[in-house]
Amino acid sequence: MKNHKVVIVPCSGIGKTLGTVGRVATYKVVERMRPEKTRTICLALLTMGDNDALQLVRENPCIAVDGCPAQCSKKNIEASKGDLVHNIIVTDVLRKNRPLKPDGVIELNDQGEKLAEIIATALSEKVDEILHKEKCE
């Protein structure tokens, strides 16, 4: 059995609330929900073509978490020839949870935190699915 971790790569989203939502959702998974099964990486390292970062995304299944349709995380993983197995765009999740009005970049409001929790739960389930599938292969 391969001993892989799923690498969750949020976008940097410095200009938008939904970038922070993706980032917070990622931390919820890698630090609390699935700490043994996941890790994250600095997206800027991939943008720069850092060798360790390239190796990590090529040798482990990756999930991109993007705040907006520019999909910087997904595109950077693809440009790095990473093993992209799934991607989430926060705007798509928000569309399915319309009553939520996330706000804040430095710190999310309660509704932003709630949206991050919804995404984190979906990410955790996807991580289990990916690793289960890998185990069965």
Next chain:
Amino acid sequence: MTLATGKVGIICCSGEDLPEGTISRVATRLVLEKLRPDQTVTLCLPLFLAGGEDERVFARLFPTIAVDGCSKKCAEGGTRKYSGKPVATILVSEVMKKYPHLRIKSREKLGPQETELATKVAEEIAKKVDEILCKAAEK
């Protein structure tokens, strides 16, 4: 050649994997939202690669400050590689050396010490913004 006047671009690494990356991000937002809202603009660093020519001219349009969490200096290197050479770089790990009593642990939620450090970094960025604009005004 820098075309825009009166604005300084700030590109931070955002470093998702390190607490210093979160400090770089929060400090940048503090400058944009509170300290120098009318004099600064930003762009997501990975958008240099994912975006188009509009994004890549950023450092040619604005004198740019790179804010990096660690010595790998992704913001400085990425800006230079895809857009243009930054005018200055601020390194969070270097600023931390001036305030050894401030400990940073969390990547997600900033506690009082992390918030204080982010404020110190933001103040250094704002000082650099003023220097750049002052020099530009003298020309």
